[in-house]
Amino acid sequence: MANAHKTASASSILLEARSLTKDYGSFRAVHGVNFDIPDNCFVTILGPSGCGKTTILRMIGGFESVTDGSLVLQGEPLMGVMPYERPINTVFQNYALFPHLRVGENVAFGLNLRKLPKDDVERRVDRALETVKMQSLTRRYPSQLSGGQQQRVALARAFVNEPKLLLLDEPLGALDLKMRRHMQVELKDLQQRLRMSFLYVTHDQEEAFALSDIIIVMNGGHIEQIGSPEEIYHSPSNAYVADFIGGANLIQGSIVSRDDATGQATIETSIGTVEAQCSDAVCMGQDACLCIRAEDTQPIGEPEPNTLAFKAIVTHVVFQGSVKLVETEVAGQKIVARLNHDIPASVGEAITLAVPHHRIRVVHGTPPEGGSAL
The missing domain is CATH 2.40.50.140 (Nucleic acid-binding proteins)
Known part of the structure; x- marks a missing residue:
């Protein structure tokens, strides 16, 4: 099985994973994998259910402990750093929006936790909602939005904090086929406009091909291949x-x-x-x-x-x-x-x-x- 990482110059690497391992008791979910995430790059971890892709995402986000190996973000080790202290945000499959907060309040939540000035919060929320074309719906509650609109709000809430890395855990899984394809175009366009690195997890190869600069193919906790969509396919x-x-x-x-x-x-x-x-x-x-x-x-x-x-x-x-x-x-x-x-x-x-x-x-x-x- 291939266990190589994509080579890149040191200055262009955002995140380095080396010998990354995760055990749950006697079960090894991730087997010492190595990979790099470059700056301003859309990277997808692709594989079937149970292959370890979401576990890797959760270790990077700080929601799962690392059994062995290392994660380094721009030269700084992530081990021991709490999730809320990491310059990393996550968009989940179920969006995890607060139902009692309006769209604008959902997007502002993380900024308010950091006690930023009110004017700064309003300016950044307006800019984020404009980026995802949701500025006209700022007063609505999540229950008043379609699935695609909720997804846009979840994205805005994630990137408004200006993280260095955005993690996306199958965020299109709850949408119908037509909306998924539409959101694929919007996601890739958003990543390029923000000039931010996205790490995306999916089992859908069509989705991975449509979005990715680099694909990491996983199977049984191992990396089988890393490459561009063209390299992986041909x-x-x-x-x-x-x-x-x-x-x-x-x-x-x-x-x-x-x-x-x-x-x-x-x-x-x-x-x-x-x-x-x-x-x-x-x-x-x-x-x-x-x-x-x-x-x-x-x-x-x-x-x-x-x-x-x-x-x-x-x-x-x-x-x-x-x-x-x-x-x-x-x-x-x-x-x-x-x-x-x-x-x-x-x-x-x-x-x-x-x-x-x-x-x-x-x-x-x-x-x-x-x-x-x-």
Whole structure:
């Protein structure tokens, strides 16, 4: 499993996590992870429920103790610093607004606790509400707001205190799909306008791709890969990442050879022997898979140069509007292709599929159960 941190110059790093570990009794929720959060960056921790992502967020916020390792914010250790003393604010999934306070009073709450001058509080609250386009609703109570409006108020209350880091724990989870997508655009725009670092937690890969400069993929308390959305998608480090990010077709095979100079490996599989770029963890004698994305798998008439071609039988077709997912079987292996809606494909039909060699990747590990099927 990859446990590397994103490299950055020391001056650009806001938060450093080193060997960060969390135990609950005999259960280890987070296994000594390392990562950096740069200045003015949108970082997302992505993974399934129970992977440790929220635990990491809570340790950074000071709501959970650290069993081992360190957290350093701009050169200052966070261990022993109480949550309210940290220049860090959190936006929770349920927004945690005070129902008895109006919008303006909710946003002003933290500023009033710090006993700032009244004029300064009013000026900062007005500016924060204007930033999230809520200045006209300052007199309303949370119960009079929609979910999206409540989310904006929670954001304004969090950043009005001018924290160095804003933590967001699945804040869009309670919204419907249309509102979530709208708020994704607003969140990214807000982060760029504030020039503040956001650390976001989600299990939704589409959300992570839409928002993030850097994604940290987690599984079982470990970091599997850190990289940009493009790196995570096109160059997954192992079979877990390839399957979790976009549900790639994974065909198990045996490594015949590996060339360290070119970064390529030759793998023997049920659909053929293929040479392709490989992840760093691929080596002789260990489990490996051929990784093929559904959108790169297209029907052809005759095999073409520099492609992997194979004959397949269509087993399922799922219409999705502009595209359709076509599940096929070849040599006992299920392979899904994402085709334009107007490309004919019907159950029982024999088709020849091809994937360009430069779109194929060899990754370390084994396919998860149920992978590659619709």
